[in-house]
Amino acid sequence: MGFSLLFSFVIAAGIYSYNFSEAREPICSKFAYEEQLLEKMIRTEIKVETMVNEIKKTEDNVISTLGDIKQTFTDMFVDMRGNITDEMLKRGDEIKRREESFKKLFDVTSKNITSDIEAQLIQLKEKLEQPPVAFYAHHVKDLALDSTDEIIIFEKTFTNEGTGYDTSTGIFTAPVGGLYQFDVHSCPDKGKHTYLGLVLEGNVIAAHAYDADNTCGCNTFGTVIIVKSGEKVWVKSTWSSSNCKLFQHALRMNTFSGVLVNN
Template sequence: MFQRLNALLFISAVLSEPECSRFHYEEQTLNKMIRQEIAIEKLQANMAETQQQVLDALGNLTETTQQLRDLNNERTKLKRVTDELTEEANKNIRNYAAKIEKLKGPTVTFRCKDLVNLTPNAGETLVFKTTTLNKGLGYDNKSGIFTAPVAGTYTFSVHFCVAGGKNMYYAIVADGVEIKKGWFCDLKWNTCYTTDTVTVLHKDSKVYVKYSHSSSLLVTTSIYWNTFSGVLVKS
């Protein structure tokens, strides 16, 4: 009787135990731990993937940086080559210009007007007192003589305005030799005439214009002049 009573009490105690028993708590704890472990594994996988992505990005950045360095080096080389080519081109241009200048030779030319004597006598050297151009300083407006500063081929021109009814006999003389002679005349009107010649001169050769016959009468005004000019054609 007593044993049966104890058995009934035990069964009653088991049947009356709460739903949240120790076993139920351990089951929930285990499930929670399993879920946390799965979450941690997933987190680790995500971290590993992110780490690989970072490593890949760093690799790409390193490659890009190297490409930029290579491009900068190529740009530097290209600029150096361009500068060298530009300098070489400028040097060639300077050399070519110097050669052209050398081929051109010196500039010698003169132009003068205003005869000192409008009624020259035979054999008189004609002196033009106003020098309007004198490159090379060859013409002397005191003596009327051009002295060649360099040897070469020269051309000379004279322009005379003769009074109506008068004569003008002239000669262009180089180193004492007459290289051009002529006669200008108009029976009625004051008339201007031009003539020229070419000759080869040595350095310091002398050229001048002289009146070669009887007396003459030349005229000059603000609209027509008597002139003498010359230029070095080739040295």
């Protein structure tokens, strides 16, 4: 519709221009006037056709340009969408990889922690199930210390948890290995001597000597030592003579005690 209006305008302008020129040009004859009018109409038609062609070219250029712009934006969008999709896929793969790595690490850590806790619980259960080890023996069977290396037998017990002490031999056998504390309390007879030693597996680990005087005192000695399960501890006379003797009654007791401090 726009093109038709433009064409009508051009025709009208040509006719008006012709009429204006005709008024100024001398008319020679009827045929001369028609020839001039025809010539001008032809020229006008040629100009209009030229203008139409130019407009058509311009329109084609605009349409082509718009098509190129549209295609450019389409290509850009496709590229952007492709790049975004690729980037998202890469990020997704990276997140998945990290999740799998974290899951493996968590599983290994959880398994190790669980194993450690189970081992500690087993050890704690074993300790709780183990009976306490402690003994407190008294009343020496033979008060005369007339034989060197003689084992002092305390034939009665107030406490014997774990049944490690044997009242028939005077020897304590550790039912559980660990840190033990042992104490020996001895009361020499008046005017007599005592030379006693605390023995672990044949080795004296603590000792005490008392020289006679006119007093009647008692003495205590002991030690804290690691004892393995099954090892034996006892008290013996480290030196003897007819002048070596113990004394005991309700107020002066000879005792041998031991307790498991830690295992």
